[in-house]
Amino acid sequence: MESLPPNSSLVKGDLESPWPLDEKFDFVHARFLAGCLEKWPQFFQQCYEYVFPLDDQSLNIANSKLEPGGWFEIVDILITPYSDDNTLSPHSNTVVWNKLLSEISESAGRPMAITSEYANLATSAGFRNVKEVISGVPGKPWGGEGIDRRLGTLSEDVHRTVSERLGLDYLVTTAGMDEKKVRGKLEGVLEELGDERIHTKWPFYAVFAQKPLDT
Numbered sequence: 001m002e003s004l005p006p007n008s009s010l011v012k013g014d015l016e017s018p019w020p021l022d023e024k025f026d027f028v029h030a031r032f033l034a035g036c037l038e039k040w041p042q043f044f045q046q047c048y049e050y051v052f053p054l055d056d057q058s059l060n061i062a063n064s065k066l067e068p069g070g071w072f073e074i075v076d077i078l079i080t081p082y083s084d085d086n087t088l089s090p091h092s093n094t095v096v097w098n099k100l101l102s103e104i105s106e107s108a109g110r111p112m113a114i115t116s117e118y119a120n121l122a123t124s125a126g127f128r129n130v131k132e133v134i135s136g137v138p139g140k141p142w143g144g145e146g147i148d149r150r151l152g153t154l155s156e157d158v159h160r161t162v163s164e165r166l167g168l169d170y171l172v173t174t175a176g177m178d179e180k181k182v183r184g185k186l187e188g189v190l191e192e193l194g195d196e197r198i199h200t201k202w203p204f205y206a207v208f209a210q211k212p213l214d215t
Contacts, residue, residue: 093188127209139200
């Protein structure tokens, strides 16, 4: 990768297998893994093991306001779309599609609706000072200016890609549904994603957790 910073490196490995790393870190970040893993408790436990329990001296930052202990952060979308103004019907293609994905991914052992359990998983792994922040991300660039509109543009692009790739994978490959029928359902989802009269939002979770010093 030409854009890779000189003080960084890439390591290839399986998140659900022992990690091929020889060092620990003061900060571990993960994002958008819902629907990708089976062994969620193991993943959180490995994150815990690779976060270093820092003390103030090891930070070596003058007048540091950081609390002792390394940090873990994970962010993700929960696939339960909604609207504040009821423009997204509970019977819409988008809602029905994502409920179906949630059910099938759950039965396949790689739940896409795992996001709301991240805080509990972090606590069970041994982290302390666990904080969960939930916000609503626009599903498309409807209304507003600045950051909300930029988030909406990014969100629409992401959900178009995810709906098609993960949707076809789970519904056709995993569940064995008829591909022609699935693509017909997908067309309705993509049409709603592009309709600015429908003010879809997605719950966005950010979970922060700290490794205690006494470990």
